Amino acid sequence: MGVPMAGYLLEAGYPLTVYSRTAASRQKLVALGAREALDVAGCVRDAQVVFSSVSDDDALRSIALGPGGILANTPAGGIFADTSTVSSEASEQVAGEAQRAGIDYLRMPISGNAASARKGEVTAMVSGPSSAWDKVRPLVETFSKGQVYLGAGEQARVMKLVVNALVVNLAQTMAEALALGRKGGLDWDAMLDTLAQSTLASPWLKVKIAALKEHDYTATMSARLILKDIDLMLALARSLGVPMPLTANTRQLIQVLVGEGFGEEDYMAAVKLTARQAGIGEWKQ
Secondary structure (H helix, E strand, O other): OHHHHHHHHHHOOOOOEEOOOOHHHHHHHHOOOOEEOOOHHHHHOOOOEEEEOOOOHHHHHHHHOOOOOHHHHOOOOOEEEEOOOOOHHHHHHHHHHHHHHOOEEEEOOEEOOHHHHHOOOEEEEEEOOHHHHHHHHHHHOOOEEEEEEEEOOOHHHHHHHHHHHHHHHHHHHHHHHHHHHHHOOOOHHHHHHHHHOOOOOOHHHHHHHHHHHOOOOOOOOEHHHHHHHHHHHHHHHHHHOOOOHHHHHHHHHHHHHHHHHHOOOEHHHHHHHHHHHOOOOOOOO
């Protein structure tokens, strides 16, 4: 998701230096006018604002901490905004180091996926110093349709897990409901069209319905990757004493999905697995 978001910053005229472990990602942005860096330190050395987008806690620590990391090489007074989905514990560790380095740290997880990022239709959930957010907001508005400031601490990390808890449980619920309807004799396209016009309709649901009509399970977030998010939800729930039995059961179902060979497909491949378990077989008419 970082590549399309960075592209909007370039389109808006902001000078940008980029680094990614994937050379192809760097080259896409260089072609749009970005300056290429070959490591994290080189990317941030002269930066006023640093954005990062990585996969998990370990990846955040690896780019943020240590002598070659963001916090050791960004000039004091700079702003570091991380858009990843990570735990509050990892985020708090980075926050402590940022404070010692004299750098404002914004937690800014993104609601959306690569497809919505390409359209500039993601939502930024933000927490951290409000003065830093005031400075960064015009940049964030270039690549997002919505921005929500939630507080001075780790609130944005929690909010992202709240959103994803609804998403992942709804995906499994959809898989079961669609299997019920299909085996009950409903036409596949008619069933999906009805859902798209129902009181349940949402931007997320409409995007998933469009893919389901084409039987397209290309990963916007893979089943394997979303397990990481579910584990973050359940770990937070344990620490807060919040029961999440539905989410715990969904986690087991997604693990089965991975074990059945759908790990690199979109998590909505739960639809295919539930169809198989229901004895339906091929979904297409």
